[in-house]
Amino acid sequence: MKITHLLGIGAMALSVAACTTNPITGRSSLQLANNSEILTMSSQEYKTTLAKGKVITGTADAKRVVSVGSRIKSAAEKYYQSIGRSADLANYNWEFNLLQSSELNAWCMPGGKVAVYTGILPITKNDNGLAVVLGHEVSHALAGHGNERISQAMVAQYGGQILGGTISNGQWASVFEKVYPIGSQVALLKYGRNQESEADEMGLYLMSMAGYDPREAIPFWNRMESAATGSRQPEFLSTHPNPETRIADINKDLPKALEYYKAAGGKL
Numbered sequence: 001m002k003i004t005h006l007l008g009i010g011a012m013a014l015s016v017a018a019c020t021t022n023p024i025t026g027r028s029s030l031q032l033a034n035n036s037e038i039l040t041m042s043s044q045e046y047k048t049t050l051a052k053g054k055v056i057t058g059t060a061d062a063k064r065v066v067s068v069g070s071r072i073k074s075a076a077e078k079y080y081q082s083i084g085r086s087a088d089l090a091n092y093n094w095e096f097n098l099l100q101s102s103e104l105n106a107w108c109m110p111g112g113k114v115a116v117y118t119g120i121l122p123i124t125k126n127d128n129g130l131a132v133v134l135g136h137e138v139s140h141a142l143a144g145h146g147n148e149r150i151s152q153a154m155v156a157q158y159g160g161q162i163l164g165g166t167i168s169n170g171q172w173a174s175v176f177e178k179v180y181p182i183g184s185q186v187a188l189l190k191y192g193r194n195q196e197s198e199a200d201e202m203g204l205y206l207m208s209m210a211g212y213d214p215r216e217a218i219p220f221w222n223r224m225e226s227a228a229t230g231s232r233q234p235e236f237l238s239t240h241p242n243p244e245t246r247i248a249d250i251n252k253d254l255p256k257a258l259e260y261y262k263a264a265g266g267k268l
Contacts, residue, residue, distance in 0.1 A: 019031075020144055020147075022142075022143050022144075022198065022202065023079075023080070023083055023085055023088075024079070024142075024201075024202050024205055024206075025143070025198050025201050025202050027143075027194075027198050029143075029144065029145075029148045030148065030151050030152070030155075031144050031147040031148055031151055032147075032150075032151040032154060032155070033147045033150045033151055033154070035091070035110070035144075035147060036091065038110045038111075038146060038147055038150070039091055039092075039093075039110055039111040042109040042110045042111045042113055042146070043093070043109075043111060043113065045109065046095070046109050046113035046115075049115065050097060050099075050115075053099045053100065053101070054099065054100035055097050055098070055099060055100075056097075056098040056099065056100055056118065057098075059098075061098055061118065061121055062097075062098040064127065064130060065096050065097070065098045065114075065116045065130070065134075066096045067127075068127055068130045068131050068134055068210075068212075069094075069096035069114055069134050069138075070094075070096065071131075071210040071211065071212075072131060072134050072135055072138055072206050072207060072210045072212075073094050073112065073138070074210070075206055075209035075210035075211075075264075076089070076138065076142060076206055076209075077089055078209070079206075079209055088142075089112075089142075091111065092111050092112040092141075093111055093112060093113075094112035094113075094114070095112065095113050095114060096114045096116070096134075097114065097115050097116070098115075098116050098117075098118060099115050099116070099117050099118070100117075100118050101117040101118060101119055102117075102118075102119040103117045103119045103120070104117070104119050104120045104123060104224065104227055104228075105117045105119065105120060106120055106133045106134070106137050107137055107140075108134075108137035108138050108140055108141045109141065109146070110141050110144075110146040110147070111141065112138070112141055114134065114137060114138065116130075116133065116134070120133060123220070123223045123224055123227055124220065125220075125223070126216075127212065128207075128212050128213050128216035128220075129216055129219075129220045129223075131207040131210065131212035131216075132203065132204075132207060132212075132216060132217045132220045132221075133220075134203075134207075135202075135203030135204065135205075135206040135207035135210075135212075136199045136200060136203035137199070137203075138203070138206060139198070139199040139202035139203040139206060140191065140195070140199050142202065142206075143195070143198055143199065143202060145191055145195045145198075145199070148195065149191065149192075149195075197245075197246075197249060200217075200246060200249060200250065200253075201249065201253050204217055204250060204253050204254075204257045205253075205256065205257055205260055207257075208257040208258065208259075208260035208261040208264065208266070209260045209261075209263075209264055210264065211261070211264040211265055211266055212261075212266075213261060213266060214254060214257035214258060214260075214261055215254065215258075217250050218247055218250055218251075221243070221246055221247065221250070222243075222247075225243050
């Protein structure tokens, strides 16, 4: 009983010490892992994935991915600078690539390593739709969702050792490889519902800050759901909120998003 009580106190202290607050949504999360190590491993995994796939360059679509992604990146950097948290993004080394694949998918590794699959472009339809996707995926990285997932796995597997500070670099790396399977599709990473909902909200604000119309988010998600009907659900939607909840949340967040959009020069 005493041991359990002490572990509970230790876990509480650990949670407070490692608690990270998202400056855009205000959500707090437990992030225990070393971000520098995560960024290094993410960069290696990104290179592996690009080497095994077919990267599309020089086309209109490839240029759109870079253009829209760069605007969202710049909006994020400007916002973080405005609140005195530029250091959060200091070690980011952004890349935006279009990969040949029929999958309706896109993802962003920690550190700003982004991939968009050609299969999702017919669903995005235009720059606004693509901004919904990229805003959502970039938000996963900015919010530290990878660190959060690694931390959750570490606590589940090595809870007592974490409290004792005896976790080795090899153990951290092992958990990273389970969260981001080396040499496989990075898209297999599963975020939780809370993380997906946060990425929806944060992504909506980021695309608005970048000058893209957030009202296009609802038509995009409706198209995604329609594309998934009657077939295997895309990885992009596998752990996301149900359609009704997502649309209700977007409608709730739209007024604030439209303020960002107007401030960026958008027409209401």
